[in-house]
Amino acid sequence: MPKRWLTGWRVHGQIAERLRERITTGAYPAGAALPSEAVLSAEFRVARNTIRRALHALEVEGLIVTVPAKGRIVRTDGYVVDSAYRYQVIARDLRGRIERGDLAPGDALPSEAELCWLYDVSRNTARQAFTMLEREKLIVSRHGKGRFVRPQG
């Protein structure tokens, strides 16, 4: 039985198999984040590219989902995993409150500081959420005063 794991040919295939096991056995539970490429390449003592090939296979099989700048998540059976960035979550919430009329045209939105507190994010992230809504022309910003739901559609 040739002990040639992790050498020469098809290393990425073998790593993919091991990762597949960890997912099916629940070592990497559904919805959880996988270790990063850097961590995995350190664990298997293998180049980052090799890890990426293995992960790519798992993604094609639909076992995991990749989110740039965030990481990889084990897919939940038949369900959409949360692959949203923090600022997108905040923007979505606010957008909902505006579209439901919960926040009427002219109303003041929560301030940056309030959003930081509410969502436990940095000011930059809160601002990024606002920036999205401003680009969508849903809100306007007034220097020194605050942000407001844009009057008349």
Added chain:
Amino acid sequence: MPKRWLTGWRVHGQIAERLRERITTGAYPAGAALPSEAVLSAEFRVARNTIRRALHALEVEGLIVTVPAKGRIVRTDGYVVDSAYRYQVIARDLRGRIERGDLAPGDALPSEAELCWLYDVSRNTARQAFTMLEREKLIVSRHGKGRFVRPQG
């Protein structure tokens, strides 16, 4: 003797006086950074704007220098204080090596990782230094290979 320090009129004048003392007595030594506006306003239990008025006075008097995003520095007698950002320092060094011919046209520059190590900065800061030199058209970047001194001036 009306004990009305820090109340009503001219609070910022009184704070300026106290800070002036700290500088002349060496509590804030020359070349050192002052506490931030937030810290000072907490210490004197005063609004940030009030602190800013006091600091503005000291700056006009030439006692301190303000560097946005960095802080305020006590001026050294007759000398220019180091008010440069980290990425500017790195860019200046590299620019010097290029202009001296130490790095000739076509030569490879240190990689981002090397710069991080050499200057103990984050990759973002190293990249910002490179970005400056690229804008100055002193260097060019080649994806996957590295950065090089621009051929023929």
Added chain:
DNA sequence: ACTCAGGGACGTCTAGGGACGTCTCATGTT
């Protein structure tokens, strides 16, 4: 009336840390 202080909101920048994405090239396996 006028000025100042307080407090808060938004604007802009530096800096650090991390994840994935893409590309190049030398080396080794088959």
Added chain:
DNA sequence: AACATGAGACGTCCCTAGACGTCCCTGAGT
């Protein structure tokens, strides 16, 4: 010869923390 791997470079984005800059407005002191 063909392919995979290892190693490393640059590219882009997310997120956090913190500094100073600007503006608005209310209320208190004179």
